[in-house]
Amino acid sequence: MDQATIKVTLFVFLFICVTSAPTPQGKVVDIYSFHINSTVTSRYAVTVITSRVANRLNESKEIHFQVQIPKNAFISRFRMTMEGKMYDGVVKEKKEAQQQYSQAVSRGESAGIVSSVGRTLEEFKTSVTVAAFSKVTFELTYEELLKRRLGQYQLLINAQPMQTVADFKIDVYIHESPGISFLEVQGGLNSKELANAVTTLRSDKELWVNFYPTLEQQTKCNVCGPNGMNGDLIIAYDVERPYPSGELKTSHGYFVHYFAPKDIQRLPKNVVFIIDRSGSMHGRKIEQTRDALLRIVGDLAEDDYFGLIVFDSEVNVWRRQLVQATKGNLEAAKAFVRGIRDQGATDINAAVLKGVKMINKHPQDGAASILILLTDGDPTSGETDIGRIQANVKNAIGGKFPLYCLGFGFDVNFEFLQKMALENSGRAVRIYVDSDADLQLQGFYEEVATPLLTNVQLNYTGAGNLTQTTFNHYYNGSEIVVAGQITNNSLESFQTTIIAISKNANVIFQDTLSAIDLTDFIPENPDFIKRLWAYLTVKQLLEKEVTLKGTKKEAVKKKALDLSLQNKFVTPLTSMVVTKPEEEKTQVAHKPKEGVQPHFEHHGDTTKMTPDQYSQIQRFSVPHSQRFHSNRGSRFHSAQLRPGVGNAHFVDTQPVALPDLLITGPAGSAAHDVVDSDLKYYVHEEDGVHSQTGRRDFFSPRVTMSMDTKNAPTTAPPVSSVRFLISSHLQPKPICYDLPAASKLHLLMDTSSDFSMNGLLSHKGFQLIVFRFKNSKHTLTLSLEGVLYSSDQKSERFVWGQEVSQQESDSVTLILRKNEVDVSMGTMRIIVLRHQKNGETFLWPAVRQQPSTASLEGILGKNKLLYEELPSSLIKFADTEVKASWSTAVDYRLPSAPAVGCWLIPFQSILQGTLSDYTVSDV
Numbered sequence: 001m002d003q004a005t006i007k008v009t010l011f012v013f014l015f016i017c018v019t020s021a022p023t024p025q026g027k028v029v030d031i032y033s034f035h036i037n038s039t040v041t042s043r044y045a046v047t048v049i050t051s052r053v054a055n056r057l058n059e060s061k062e063i064h065f066q067v068q069i070p071k072n073a074f075i076s077r078f079r080m081t082m083e084g085k086m087y088d089g090v091v092k093e094k095k096e097a098q099q100q101y102s103q104a105v106s107r108g109e110s111a112g113i114v115s116s117v118g119r120t121l122e123e124f125k126t127s128v129t130v131a132a133f134s135k136v137t138f139e140l141t142y143e144e145l146l147k148r149r150l151g152q153y154q155l156l157i158n159a160q161p162m163q164t165v166a167d168f169k170i171d172v173y174i175h176e177s178p179g180i181s182f183l184e185v186q187g188g189l190n191s192k193e194l195a196n197a198v199t200t201l202r203s204d205k206e207l208w209v210n211f212y213p214t215l216e217q218q219t220k221c222n223v224c225g226p227n228g229m230n231g232d233l234i235i236a237y238d239v240e241r242p243y244p245s246g247e248l249k250t251s252h253g254y255f256v257h258y259f260a261p262k263d264i265q266r267l268p269k270n271v272v273f274i275i276d277r278s279g280s281m282h283g284r285k286i287e288q289t290r291d292a293l294l295r296i297v298g299d300l301a302e303d304d305y306f307g308l309i310v311f312d313s314e315v316n317v318w319r320r321q322l323v324q325a326t327k328g329n330l331e332a333a334k335a336f337v338r339g340i341r342d343q344g345a346t347d348i349n350a351a352v353l354k355g356v357k358m359i360n361k362h363p364q365d366g367a368a369s370i371l372i373l374l375t376d377g378d379p380t381s382g383e384t385d386i387g388r389i390q391a392n393v394k395n396a397i398g399g400k401f402p403l404y405c406l407g408f409g410f411d412v413n414f415e416f417l418q419k420m421a422l423e424n425s426g427r428a429v430r431i432y433v434d435s436d437a438d439l440q441l442q443g444f445y446e447e448v449a450t451p452l453l454t455n456v457q458l459n460y461t462g463a464g465n466l467t468q469t470t471f472n473h474y475y476n477g478s479e480i481v482v483a484g485q486i487t488n489n490s491l492e493s494f495q496t497t498i499i500a501i502s503k504n505a506n507v508i509f510q511d512t513l514s515a516i517d518l519t520d521f522i523p524e525n526p527d528f529i530k531r532l533w534a535y536l537t538v539k540q541l542l543e544k545e546v547t548l549k550g551t552k553k554e555a556v557k558k559k560a561l562d563l564s565l566q567n568k569f570v571t572p573l574t575s576m577v578v579t580k581p582e583e584e585k586t587q588v589a590h591k592p593k594e595g596v597q598p599h600f601e602h603h604g605d606t607t608k609m610t611p612d613q614y615s616q617i618q619r620f621s622v623p624h625s626q627r628f629h630s631n632r633g634s635r636f637h638s639a640q641l642r643p644g645v646g647n648a649h650f651v652d653t654q655p656v657a658l659p660d661l662l663i664t665g666p667a668g669s670a671a672h673d674v675v676d677s678d679l680k681y682y683v684h685e686e687d688g689v690h691s692q693t694g695r696r697d698f699f700s701p702r703v704t705m706s707m708d709t710k711n712a713p714t715t716a717p718p719v720s721s722v723r724f725l726i727s728s729h730l731q732p733k734p735i736c737y738d739l740p741a742a743s744k745l746h747l748l749m750d751t752s753s754d755f756s757m758n759g760l761l762s763h764k765g766f767q768l769i770v771f772r773f774k775n776s777k778h779t780l781t782l783s784l785e786g787v788l789y790s791s792d793q794k795s796e797r798f799v800w801g802q803e804v805s806q807q808e809s810d811s812v813t814l815i816l817r818k819n820e821v822d823v824s825m826g827t828m829r830i831i832v833l834r835h836q837k838n839g840e841t842f843l844w845p846a847v848r849q850q851p852s853t854a855s856l857e858g859i860l861g862k863n864k865l866l867y868e869e870l871p872s873s874l875i876k877f878a879d880t881e882v883k884a885s886w887s888t889a890v891d892y893r894l895p896s897a898p899a900v901g902c903w904l905i906p907f908q909s910i911l912q913g914t915l916s917d918y919t920v921s922d923v
Contacts, residue, residue: 029063030054033167033804036157040174042249042256043146043481044532045155047073051138052167052804055130065112065138066125074535074569075124077141078112078576082128089126089576091568093561097575104579112578124570126578143569145535148260148479150446151238152182158232159189164218165228166806167815167822170211172235173896178247179204179240188223188231189213196849197829198233201727201891203734203900209235210894212831212848214824215813245498245509251529253489257496259458260479265503267368267451268303270322272355276375276408278312278346285376285408285433286342292441293337299449300325305367307358308333311351312344313381322362345381348373349389352403356396366503368451368473369401371424374431374441376408378416386416394423402426402472406444409433415546423547425472450476453500453507458482462493467536474500483533534567542572722761723889725902726910728864735865735875736889736902737910746918748858750851753826757845757858758923765842765892769832770923773825778812780823782832784841787821789814800834820895827851835892846893859918862910867903875903882909 033052038045055061069075078089089112092100097113104111112126130136146153157170174180183202189211190198197213211233218224223231241247246259273296275289300306304325308318318336323329352373359369383389397403403424405417408431418428431440453474460466466484474480486494498509541560545553557573564571720741727734739745741763748757754775760768771780781788787798791809798805798816807814815822819834829849835842847860867877875884887904890897911918 027163028055028057029061030056031161031163031165032806034159034161034165034169035167036159036170038155038157038170038172040146040155040172040176041528042176042532043148043153043258044143044528044535045146046141046143046528047157049138049140051161052135053130053138054135055132058132060129060131062127062129063136064125064127067140068124069142070144072147072539073142073144074538074564074571075140075142075576076568076570077139078124078126078578079137079139080112080126080128080578081137081139082130083134087578089578091565091570091574091576093565094573094575097577100577100579101575104577113575124576143531143535145481145532148238149477151477152236153238155235155237156187156232157234160230161228163228164215166215166808166813167804167817168213168218170209170233172207172209174207174209174235174237175205176207176237176239177205177249178242180207180237181240182236182238183207184236185209185234186236187234189221189229189233191222192220193217194221194224194229196851199846199848201734201894201900203898206898206900207235207237208894208898209233210848212822212829214829214849217849245496248496249529250486250491250494252527253486254483254529254533255463255486255494256481256483256529256532257458257460258479258481259456259474259498261452261474261509264452266301266476267366267454267503268301268305268364269449269451270305270359270362270364270367270369271300272307272309272322272358272371274309274311274351274355274371274373275340276312276346276348276351276373276377277310277340277342278344278375278377278380279342280346280377280411281342281408283342285437286340288438289374289408289441290337290340292438292445293340294334295438295442296445297330297333297337299445300330302326305362305364306333307355308336309351309355309358310340311347312342313347314344315347315350315354317354317358322358346375346377346379347382348375348379349383349392352389352393353396356393359401366501368454370448370451370473371397371401371403371426372406372445372448373403373417374406374408375417376412378413386413390416390420390423393420397424399425404429404444404448406431406441408437419546422543447478448473448475452476453502456480456498456500459497459499460484461495461497462487462490465533465537467533468540481536483529483536485533531567534563535569538563538567538569538571720763722763722765724859724907725889725891725893725900726863726865727891727900727902728866731866732869734889734891734900734902735867735910736887736904737907738904739859739907740915743915744920744923746858746920747845748828748830748847748856748860750826750828750856752851753828755825755828757830757860758920759843759845760923762842764837764840765835765844767842768923769843769845771823771825771830773812774810778810778825780814782821782843784834784843787814787816824849831893833892833895835897837897844892859911865910869903875905878912880909882906 031051031053033050035050036047037050038047040046049067051065053063053065055063080087091097101111101113112124124140126138128136146155155172155174157172159168159170161168180202183200185198185200194213194217197211197217199210199212201208213229218228219226221229221231223229239247241260241262244261244263246257246261248255248257273293275293277286281289297306302325305322306325307322310316310318318333352371355371355373359371378384379386379389383392393403401424403421404426405421405428407414407417407428410430410433412430414428414430421428429444431437431444434440451473454472456471456474458469458480460469460482463484463486467482469482471480496510500507538560541556541563545556545560548556560571561573563569564574570576721738722741723736723738725734725736739761741761743761745759745761746756747759747769749755754773756772758770759766767784769782772778777791779790781790786800789796789798789807791812796807801818802816804818805816807816811826813822813824819836821832823830823832827850829847831846831848833844833846835844845860847863850856850863865877867875870876870881873884873886874881876882882905884903884905887902888899889902890899908914
């Protein structure tokens with residue numbers, strides 16, 4: 001279904017080929033770990049599925065892995081790891097891929113192929129024979145550009161693992177530099193007990209959603225059953241839009257421009273609905289069409305003009321010309337709709353030409369004309385040659401307005417409708433014959449119900465290789481996206497101008513865009529804009545190819561194929577083959593080791609870095625401050641950071657890692673005010689000194705620098721204290737507070753299940769965390785050295801960094817990963833992360849699930865604090881007003897440990913007590 005709302009849909013199936021031999025109790029094939037990680041950067045989503053599977057039998061078994069995703073997503077990578085070897089899928093032209101696949105199968109090798117299935121789904125499937133008591137890991141990556149629909153983007157993850165999975169995780173990270181204006185987590189996986197498994201963290205520009213269901217929870221939700229979950233998790237969001245001319249981003253010589261102006265008066269519509277009433281529409285189809293039309297007609301605005309055409313072998317009009325949507329006309333139209341009955345054949349040609357004629361007879365300045373066709377079959381009456389029908393319609397419309405074709409069911413010739421729609425600036429949408437078909441019809445109409453601009457043209461100076469730049473209409477709640485290459489990689493000559501027609505006059509948006517270079521914002525995916533451009537270009541070339549013939553068609557097809565192969569996209573023109581090579585080793589491109597933090601020394605007011613250290617600086621937006629990065633790190637002998645004004649001094653005198661310098665300003669000013677006041681940096685290179693002045697995007701290493709002024713506010717916790725965060729999607733912004741280090745803290749207690757957790761706080765984080773459950777029958781001790789689990793006088797020890805493993809006993813589940821331990825005790829689920837930063841190691845607990853009705857005690861029991869923002873930096877909660885200051889904190893509850901903005905409040909106000917109320921004599 002080619003819906004406007006992007007849906008990231010994953011159907012994961014694992015099939016077992018069972019022999020006649022008896023199988024042991026339990027799972028023959030065990031998915032012991034299943035992770036979905038989705039990263040969205042400026043609407044471009046990259047999703048990675050990692051499934052780890054074990055053969056629990058004492059004989060070899062063939063394991064099949066199959067994934068289906070919507071056509072809007074391009075699979076871009078697949079890797080299979082077994083017996084210490086990795087096998088990567090290779091994207092080839094479809095014909096060549098099929099030949100290689102067939103040859104592998106004929107040799108008796110395990111092979112896999114991924115290809116597009118029709119025009120709605122892409123399907124990946126592969127199989128591999130796994131030795132007795134052995135494991136295999138599958139990793140699949142796909143990419144897509146989220147499309148705005150009805151004022152929001154939707155990232156939908158549908159999980160159907162076909163069994164319960166102990167180590168099941170969905171992690172979503174979204175970064176939108178204009179700011180996130182709206183967030184809502186929906187879907188069947190966010191229901192009943194599973195709702196407690198969803199946690200969110202939101203800052204101005206970043207959003208994290210985590211979903212960690214326990215084994216027990218995976219059978220208790222609206223879409224759960226004995227075999228586990230079968231449903232979706234939907235992250236719906238939208239972004240701030242401060243500039244009417246849109247949002248422009250550049251990186252590595254490419255740009256993307258998002259245009260979605262707001263506060264524009266709607267245009268009146270001239271709309272004609274052309275409805276197939278032929279015999280094939282009998283029954284449920286015609287009933288649902290009538291239901292949808294009644295609602296659609298009822299939603300027309302009074303300044304709209306509309307017409308109704310029904311057709312079979314004959315064409316009948318409700319009124320001979322368009323009429324205004326007055327109350328009386330709407331009631332008369334509804335009566336006509338109620339009388340529509342199915343009969344006869346299908347004369348599409350005559351019906352569409354009649355609709356075009358009605359619109360052409362009603363010219364109206366400042367109005368948007370739209371033609372909507374709904375049919376469920378091929379033309380069987382009148383003109384039946386689809387090529388001539390398409391030519392007739394194209395000549396009649398003449399590019400003046402769009403035609404939208406809705407194909408009801410699978411009997412319809414969808415390619416015919418798609419070409420006819422694309423040739424006339426519209427699109428074709430399949431309506432599925434389900435119980436919600438009427439809602440599908442309404443949903444489509446809502447997308448085009450409110451036109452705001454017509455004849456939109458986006459012009460770019462200093463750019464080439466552009467995606468589509470002209471658009472017939474811009475509708476409220478949608479978004480126009482254009483990408484391309486910047487000529488000579490120069491932003492100086494790059495300009496954009498947008499021309500369109502609004503309700504009252506022509507409008508021009510020009511020279512108001514601020515180009516933001518994202519090269520250093522997104523170190524984990526520096527070429528994402530180039531890939532976004534390639535993705536959008538391939539999509540549009542594939543659509544264009546549908547409308548062409550002969551050599552032009554072949555040329556466009558070749559261009560789309562070449563771009564698909566260059567970017568390793570699985571498109572309708574390509575396939576991905578996975579084979580086990582004979583006597584060959586898979587080549588792996590090595591990257592710098594993860595987790596190794598660069599260190600440097602500083603002397604007085606000068607900080608020195610090696611070239612390798614400098615090249616690893618990362619920059620991303622945080623409230624009131626940003627980071628500085630240069631991609632020329634290999635040329636640096638050293639770098640010196642000096643303030644251009646004031647008397648700056650280093651507060652922290654310990655060796656530190658680069659990505660964490662915090663800059664603060666004078667009392668009463670935000671940190672960015674200081675950054676604006678002519679801070680200057682100097683970078684010594686082989687060929688001289690590079691300097692820059694007045695950059696608001698200056699931010700830099702983890703030395704805390706403050707201006708030498710009185711009463712300067714602190715943006716990082718004092719050395720002798722540690723900063724804690726409280727965040728929830730119910731809160732407008734996070735809350736933070738500082739607690740003294742070297743404290744033995746009562747962290748969490750649930751008296752209803754006899755669960756408790758205490759910790760020893762060091763100057764960075766926790767050195768020791770102890771869990772107790774069921775009158776200390778179960779004790780879990782986590783230290784910097786390792787993990788000790790004691791139960792019924794039996795103890796087991798684990799070390800950090802070991803392979804993923806799992807322990808289960810008596811309502812307790814432990815999942816050990818590289819640098820975290822996933823602890824489930826009764827209805828509590830807590831992730832303890834092991835952080836390594838600046839040469840120091842510490843632990844941090846993150847509550848992932850807790851009883852919704854329990855009255856929890858302890859510091860972490862206050863993790864959903866609701867408050868109200870008042871003027872003059874006052875925060876009101878629990879009927880108390882408290883003075884707060886805007887600050888920053890590092891959120892160690894996430895593995896990435898991002899810096900977020902927060903309201904800093906004294907801990908006494910948040911905890912509603914003194915520190916002694918939350919300390920224990922022994923951890």
